Amino acid sequence: MDLIIAILDKFPAVSSVFVITPDEAVAHACSNRTDAPPCPAHHLNQFYHNATRLIPESHEVCLSFGPTCVTLRPLPLNWVLAVQHQPDCSVSALDALHKAAQTLPKTxxxxxDEAFSILTPDAVMAGALGAWLVPMMKLLEEVIEAPPQTLFQKALNEWIDREDPSFKGLxxxxxxxxxxxxDTNKRSHYAEKAKGIFTSGEKTNKGKTTP
Amino acid sequence: MTTILDFIKIARIKGVKSYCLVSAEGRRMAGNATDTFCKELAQVATEGAGTTQETPLAPPISVSIRSAGASLIIIPVGNYTLSVTPASNVPEGQLIADVLAFLHRIRHQHTVSQKS
Structure with a gap:
C-alpha cells in the first residue's frame, strides 16, 4: 500500500484507490487525502466481470460520472482494482497503480493466517526493532553482570502481550x-543508559539510520 | 417523442463503427447484434445503474469496456441502452461527447416540435 500511496502523490488526477474482493468487500482503500475514503459505488467486482463478457479479452471497464470516473481493472484471484479519477487521468497512472496492486489479493x-499470526519474541528481535533491542540486551548484561536472556525474554513477552512492538513503544x-x-541502583542505572539508546535511536531513525 | 428512426441516424456520427439499441428487457430495437449480446447488454446496463444506488453519485453517464484492439461504449438512454462500437483510432472521449450531443439534439428537436 505504501507504493500505491506514493503513486497517488505523483498523480493528482487520481483521487482514490480501492481493492475489491470477489464478495464485494473493500479490502484496501486509500486516497490522496489523509482519511480512507468510502468506495463511491457498489458491486464493482461483479459489474467488472459481467461487463467484460461483452468484449472478448477485455481488461478494463470505465464508468464515467461526468466530473469523476471509476476505472476497473482485474487483479489475481478475481479481485478488482477500482481507481477513482478525473476524466483526464493518464493511462500511465492507471498502469502504475495496477502493477502495484498485483500483490494485494490474498486467498x-x-x-x-495473517489475521491470526502470532508475534514471537524471536520475530521481533529479527525485525527492524532488533537494531535497538540488541544494544538494550547488551546493556542489561553489563548492568546486572549476569546472563540477561531470561530477564530480557520475560520482559519482551510481556511487552508483546501489552502492545504491538514499535519504535514508539521502546x-x-x-x-x-x-x-x-x-537492585535499585542497577535499575536506575539501566533506565538512564537505556534511555540514551532509544533516544539517540529516535534521532537517527528520523534520518533513516539505525544505532 | 423520439422514434427508432431518429436513432438510425447515429450511424452517421463520425467514428461510429456499429451501434445497437436495446430495451431494458434486452430486446433489440435498432442496430445489429445477436439476441445473446442484447440480453447481456441490458443486464450490464442495469447493473451499471445499480452500482450507485444509495450513494451520492448519479448513475454513470457512460461505461467503456476496453480490450487491446477494441472497445464498446454503453450509454443509458431513458429506459433503453445504446451501445456503440467505435472505429479504430477514434478518440473515445470525443466520440462519447458527440453521441451525447446527438441524443440531446434529437430529444430537444422533438420537444421543440411538440411545442410548436
Whole structure:
C-alpha cells in the first residue's frame, strides 16, 4: 500500500484507490487525502466481470460520472482494482497503480493466517526493532553482570502481550526491563543508559539510520 | 417523442463503427447484434445503474469496456441502452461527447416540435 500511496502523490488526477474482493468487500482503500475514503459505488467486482463478457479479452471497464470516473481493472484471484479519477487521468497512472496492486489479493487461507499470526519474541528481535533491542540486551548484561536472556525474554513477552512492538513503544519495554531489576541502583542505572539508546535511536531513525 | 428512426441516424456520427439499441428487457430495437449480446447488454446496463444506488453519485453517464484492439461504449438512454462500437483510432472521449450531443439534439428537436 505504501507504493500505491506514493503513486497517488505523483498523480493528482487520481483521487482514490480501492481493492475489491470477489464478495464485494473493500479490502484496501486509500486516497490522496489523509482519511480512507468510502468506495463511491457498489458491486464493482461483479459489474467488472459481467461487463467484460461483452468484449472478448477485455481488461478494463470505465464508468464515467461526468466530473469523476471509476476505472476497473482485474487483479489475481478475481479481485478488482477500482481507481477513482478525473476524466483526464493518464493511462500511465492507471498502469502504475495496477502493477502495484498485483500483490494485494490474498486467498481466504492467507488472510486468515495473517489475521491470526502470532508475534514471537524471536520475530521481533529479527525485525527492524532488533537494531535497538540488541544494544538494550547488551546493556542489561553489563548492568546486572549476569546472563540477561531470561530477564530480557520475560520482559519482551510481556511487552508483546501489552502492545504491538514499535519504535514508539521502546520506552515501555525499557520500563518493563527496569522493573524486573531488583537492585535499585542497577535499575536506575539501566533506565538512564537505556534511555540514551532509544533516544539517540529516535534521532537517527528520523534520518533513516539505525544505532 | 423520439422514434427508432431518429436513432438510425447515429450511424452517421463520425467514428461510429456499429451501434445497437436495446430495451431494458434486452430486446433489440435498432442496430445489429445477436439476441445473446442484447440480453447481456441490458443486464450490464442495469447493473451499471445499480452500482450507485444509495450513494451520492448519479448513475454513470457512460461505461467503456476496453480490450487491446477494441472497445464498446454503453450509454443509458431513458429506459433503453445504446451501445456503440467505435472505429479504430477514434478518440473515445470525443466520440462519447458527440453521441451525447446527438441524443440531446434529437430529444430537444422533438420537444421543440411538440411545442410548436
Amino acid at each position: 481466504d487461507a492467507q488472510r486468515a 520506552h515501555h519495554f525499557s520500563d518493563l526491563i527496569a522493573a524486573a531489576i531488583t
